[in-house]
Amino acid sequence: MKRLLASSAVFYCLGIVLVSLTRVNFWLILGLGIIIFSAACLSFRNNRVFVVSVFLLVLILGALNLKNSYIQQKYHICNLLPYNDNSVYSLSGLVGSQPVTENERTVFIFLPQEIQLNNLKWLCCGKVLVKMDFRQDLSYAQRLTLTGVLTRPFRFSYGARSYRDYLSGQGIYLLMRIRNRLQIIQQPGGGGSKLIIFSLWLRAKLEQIIRRYLSDLPAAILSAMVLGQRRSIPWLVNNQMIKSGTVHILVVSGFNVGIVAFIVNLLLKIIRIRPKVRIILTVACLLIYCLITGASNPVIRATVMGIVFLLARILKREADIYNCLACAALFILGLNPGQLFDIGFQLSFVSVLAIACLYPKIKSFLRLENLKTKVLRFICEGCLVSLCAWIGTMGIIAYNFRIISPITVLANILIVPLATLITLCGFSLVLCGSFCPFLGGVFSTTTAMLITLLLNINAAVIKLPGAYFYL
Amino acid sequence: MLNLTPEEKRVILFLVVISFCGLTLNNLAKINYRIKKLFCPQARLTRIDLNKVSLEELIRSRCLPVKTSQRIIAYRLQHGNFSSLELLKEVKGVGEKRYDKLKEIFFVE
Numbered sequence: 001m002k003r004l005l006a007s008s009a010v011f012y013c014l015g016i017v018l019v020s021l022t023r024v025n026f027w028l029i030l031g032l033g034i035i036i037f038s039a040a041c042l043s044f045r046n047n048r049v050f051v052v053s054v055f056l057l058v059l060i061l062g063a064l065n066l067k068n069s070y071i072q073q074k075y076h077i078c079n080l081l082p083y084n085d086n087s088v089y090s091l092s093g094l095v096g097s098q099p100v101t102e103n104e105r106t107v108f109i110f111l112p113q114e115i116q117l118n119n120l121k122w123l124c125c126g127k128v129l130v131k132m133d134f135r136q137d138l139s140y141a142q143r144l145t146l147t148g149v150l151t152r153p154f155r156f157s158y159g160a161r162s163y164r165d166y167l168s169g170q171g172i173y174l175l176m177r178i179r180n181r182l183q184i185i186q187q188p189g190g191g192g193s194k195l196i197i198f199s200l201w202l203r204a205k206l207e208q209i210i211r212r213y214l215s216d217l218p219a220a221i222l223s224a225m226v227l228g229q230r231r232s233i234p235w236l237v238n239n240q241m242i243k244s245g246t247v248h249i250l251v252v253s254g255f256n257v258g259i260v261a262f263i264v265n266l267l268l269k270i271i272r273i274r275p276k277v278r279i280i281l282t283v284a285c286l287l288i289y290c291l292i293t294g295a296s297n298p299v300i301r302a303t304v305m306g307i308v309f310l311l312a313r314i315l316k317r318e319a320d321i322y323n324c325l326a327c328a329a330l331f332i333l334g335l336n337p338g339q340l341f342d343i344g345f346q347l348s349f350v351s352v353l354a355i356a357c358l359y360p361k362i363k364s365f366l367r368l369e370n371l372k373t374k375v376l377r378f379i380c381e382g383c384l385v386s387l388c389a390w391i392g393t394m395g396i397i398a399y400n401f402r403i404i405s406p407i408t409v410l411a412n413i414l415i416v417p418l419a420t421l422i423t424l425c426g427f428s429l430v431l432c433g434s435f436c437p438f439l440g441g442v443f444s445t446t447t448a449m450l451i452t453l454l455l456n457i458n459a460a461v462i463k464l465p466g467a468y469f470y471l
Numbered sequence: 472m473l474n475l476t477p478e479e480k481r482v483i484l485f486l487v488v489i490s491f492c493g494l495t496l497n498n499l500a501k502i503n504y505r506i507k508k509l510f511c512p513q514a515r516l517t518r519i520d521l522n523k524v525s526l527e528e529l530i531r532s533r534c535l536p537v538k539t540s541q542r543i544i545a546y547r548l549q550h551g552n553f554s555s556l557e558l559l560k561e562v563k564g565v566g567e568k569r570y571d572k573l574k575e576i577f578f579v580e
Contacts, residue, residue: 103571103572103575104571215511215512217512217516217517218510218512234517234518234575234576235534235572235575235576236516236517236518236519236532236576237516237517239532239533239534262478262482266479269479424485425489428485428486428489439490441493441497442489442490442493442494442497443489443490443493444493445492445493445494445496445497445500445510446489446492446493446496447489448510448511449492449496449509449510451510451512452508452509452510452511452512452516453509455512455516455517456516459516
């Protein structure tokens with residue numbers, strides 16, 4: 001079988017979906033798994049039965065993994081609290097994410113290690129989303145003691161997926177609101193992964209470089225496109241890009257990962273490093289870039305796919321896009337099977353899958369190879385990629401965001417090449433700003449001009465009649 | 472000599488082109504101030520002009536409930552143009568929290 005990994009990923013996802021729709025006991029599924037495993041062992045010589053049994057085992061593995069992710073540890077903070085509780089708790093632990101400050105409010109994930117109510121203390125684990133009504137300088141892995149009321153996330157929408165579901169997908173079941181600075185005590189010491197601390201430090205440095213050379217808005221857009229930091233993007237710009245269906249350019253994706261791999265490879269080639277060592281160092285850089293950008297689903301997908309492609313070169317094997325995609329999906333879903341229901345995960349994988357599936361078929365159907373003008377062929381191919389991605393993701397976008405943007409294809413034809421140029425300029429700016437600051441100014445003007453052009457085109461495109469409509 | 476692939480040669484050419492482009496723009500901006508508009512995004516691209524926005528545009532932008540949008544336009548008709556964003560607080564339905572969000576969305580010239 002050529003695409004064993006791709007088929008396995010399909011069965012694994014099917015297992016997750018089936019178990020999310022039913023209320024089957026973990027042990028029952030495990031029992032079923034043991035029976036199928038025995039059948040696979042007995043039918044070792046019968047290839048067809050064996051393969052079917054293996055796929056069923058993968059399906060059960062997906063189901064078991066999701067069931068297991070629903071069960072929290074005995075000392076999980078969620079299990080220590082009554083459902084409706086207004087008591088004031090004191091939590092000691094570490095800051096689990098880089099705090100984000102927006103509108104004079106600071107938000108971060110807190111990893112409690114100890115919970116205290118009056119004079120009673122318990123050890124605990126889990127995640128709490130902390131929202132502070134003021135600006136506070138905190139950093140990842142800082143040790144804190146927080147005092148406040150713990151609440152369960154609200155179910156703001158009763159649609160397909162609520163805010164509570166979104167947070168539970170990230171393993172967050174409790175919120176803490178901090179209204180007063182007296183509710184926080186900063187403790188000495190800390191912890192956290194050294195690699196993550198280094199990545200966050202590097203990200204802060206790169207953001208500083210971008211802000212040094214560009215004004216607020218271009219810097220915010222470039223930070224989103226190159227470093228995956230979208231917090232400074234104005235609401236109106238984000239909203240306009242959603243309407244034109246081009247918001248994906250503000251997310252770090254496979255293209256960015258490809259650029260990083262290319263730049264690292266080129267730099268290592270210039271200093272004459274051997275090909276195999278070059279690939280290993282490129283893989284290491286891709287992992288660091290993944291952490292810098294916040295390790296969101298599209299970045300993890302692109303990083304895993306990139307690593308598989310690079311390793312295939314070392315092993316002198318041909319990489320298959322479906323198997324690479326499946327590998328990335330299995331990696332993410334293996335760590336957190338609940339991510340299958342995350343919109344970011346769905347959009348990222350479906351768009352790549354749609355392009356991989358539909359693009360070659362439509363291209364050969366339309367006989368684009370026969371076009372003799374190179375520029376025309378390039379434009380047509382660009383249109384086709386946008387069209388395939390739009391067809392693939394239209395259903396998910398319409399269901400979740402209640403918006404259909406027929407202008408997407410046209411907008412993408414105009415904006416994606418510009419975004420590509422901006423990303424390339426952005427990487428050049430960051431590199432020049434880091435190593436030869438005197439050259440940064442030269443790149444920044446071109447980057448700012450391209451960003452301004454992009455924003456103007458986007459604002460013009462959504463003003464066209466029938467550009468978008470809400471369902 | 473380095474054996475550069477066609478892609479790597481394109482990268483070098485690309486870097487040269489954007490450097491030239493940047494230098495030319497910088498030079499032109501020094502001669503003619505209006506050229507700066509090319510690389511400084513205007514405020515209307517990032518925020519909505521509170522004194523020019525129509526009710527329909529406000530509703531379509533989905534940044535406010537319909538009723539609050541109507542009250543904002545009614546306030547503008549009654550009292551004239553907003554002289555500062557702070558005046559939004561006088562509109563019923565715009566509290567301190569909503570104002571914090573709205574000041575990131577609107578601007579007053």
